[in-house]
Amino acid sequence: MNWRKLRIFILTVLALALIPATRYYQIDVPLLHFLKGSRAIDPLTLHLAGEFVENNLGTEQGADGSVTVRMIAQQYLFVPHCILVPAGVPVHLRITSADAVHSLAFNGTDYNVKVLPGTISEAQLRFSNPGDFKTVCREFCGAGHYAMRSELKVVPREQFPVLRAGERGNCAAQ
Numbered sequence: 001m002n003w004r005k006l007r008i009f010i011l012t013v014l015a016l017a018l019i020p021a022t023r024y025y026q027i028d029v030p031l032l033h034f035l036k037g038s039r040a041i042d043p044l045t046l047h048l049a050g051e052f053v054e055n056n057l058g059t060e061q062g063a064d065g066s067v068t069v070r071m072i073a074q075q076y077l078f079v080p081h082c083i084l085v086p087a088g089v090p091v092h093l094r095i096t097s098a099d100a101v102h103s104l105a106f107n108g109t110d111y112n113v114k115v116l117p118g119t120i121s122e123a124q125l126r127f128s129n130p131g132d133f134k135t136v137c138r139e140f141c142g143a144g145h146y147a148m149r150s151e152l153k154v155v156p157r158e159q160f161p162v163l164r165a166g167e168r169g170n171c172a173a174q
């Protein structure tokens, strides 16, 4: 084997090894569940029980004035379709995927959150000014990817509804 052939061989092996290395989160092995710890979640039972059941999705008010937003990304929509948050307060985002890899981005901001099935993605956000933001998926996730759009409404703090315990806000609550 001459050097040229050997070099091509080594580069090919390296390139092939890189594919699973960049897509490690799509490989379902028990070890990954262990490494993910408490953030592990079964994408097949999201709607049945636990944190991401339908009536727990949306905006939850915290005692300290901050809010927690829980969402599901799935082919090809975000649930809830329209998120309502107050301006100028910390927003804790918790999102997971029911199927493929998605990426939640708010147009006009720098926020871009990778969403993977089997794990909960967390992000700390803050929107200083009221406004409407288009929410888009920035990870190609299939045929309907380009239609995967929803909305985020940031309202002045005093316009954000006072929610009862257990109640979750979305744009319908405004």
Ligand SMILES: [Cu+2]
Pocket (backbone or CB within 6 Å): 102, 103, 137, 138, 139, 140, 141, 142, 145, 146, 148
């Ligand atoms: Cu997508």
